[in-house]
């Protein structure tokens with residue numbers, strides 16, 4: 001009896017093993033076909049391996065000599081600014097490598113609170129909340145804020161993280177044609193039946209570098225009782241007279257309700273993202289936003305770098321002005337990104 005059970009267990013163990021192996025073989029076949037289809041479509045993304053720090057001049061594995069780098073989002077060159085690096089080192093020493101925790105369990109340090117207050121000050125908003133990335137800020141916002149009674153109206157070329165964030169929420173979804181204000185107006189009219197309406201757009205679009213017509217968007221939003229959300233990842237720190245972003249550039253800082261942006265581009269380039277806007281919204285996000293509640297706190301070194309980058313921008317307008325002057329000097333009509341990427345050297 002006992003021996004029979006052992007034999008049965010061994011045999012069924014062997015057949016489980018065979019099934020697992022054939023499932024793995026099946027998976028390998030599917031993956032091979034999928035990868036080949038990406039290559040065939042010409043959309044395979046290969047990665048260059050940089051062997052130096054990020055900057056306008058870099059070293060790349062397999063390429064002898066230096067390379068001039070036009071493709072980082074290091075718009076102000078702050079990722080290699082000595083004061084930013086020093087601040088990161090200092091914060092690492094004082095506050096450790098990381099929190100091993102999410103914010104609400106035991107992952108909030110004084111530096112996180114200070115940086116949130118600084119971000120809110122920088123954008124002239126009531127409050128701010130940090131996330132591990134702007135991707136997380138975008139996937140956290142819509143689901144926490146909007147219900148099935150509400151509507152979100154999104155530019156068709158919005159960043160993937162906005163698209164994913166909107167997919168996660170239960171609100172009614174309207175997609176308007178890129179920068180097309182007549183289409184936005186038609187969708188706003190259709191959306192009048194919902195409780196809240198939120199227009200969502202990139203400030204500066206990440207692929208083509210075009211700027212959202214925020215004055216017109218805000219005018220339509222006010223006419224049709226909608227809120228405006230702008231992702232400022234490609235604008236924070238350098239667009240507008242003092243680098244506050246697209247809303248400053250277009251004179252609508254008081255009309256954009258919610259801003260999401262990244263610490264991983266102009267603001268030191270380490271990592272991290274945030275939402276800034278009404279205090280009550282930030283409080284709600286601390287209670288409900290899943291990437292905030294269920295992912296580790298931003299590491300202290302990243303907090304230190306971003307905090308110093310903001311200090312540099314708030315103490316003086318020299319960096320922003322120097323960047324603007326270089327942009328005007330640049331002869332390039334390059335449309336892949338804003339001009340003069342990573343052109344500041346320290």
Ligand SMILES: Cc1ncc(COP(=O)(O)O)c(C=O)c1O
Nearest residue numbers: 133134135159206233262264273
């Ligand atoms: C418009 C926009 N939003 C969000 C993100 C995501 O930012 P992060 O790298 O902080 O996740 C990016 C990054 O490329 C972006 O271009």
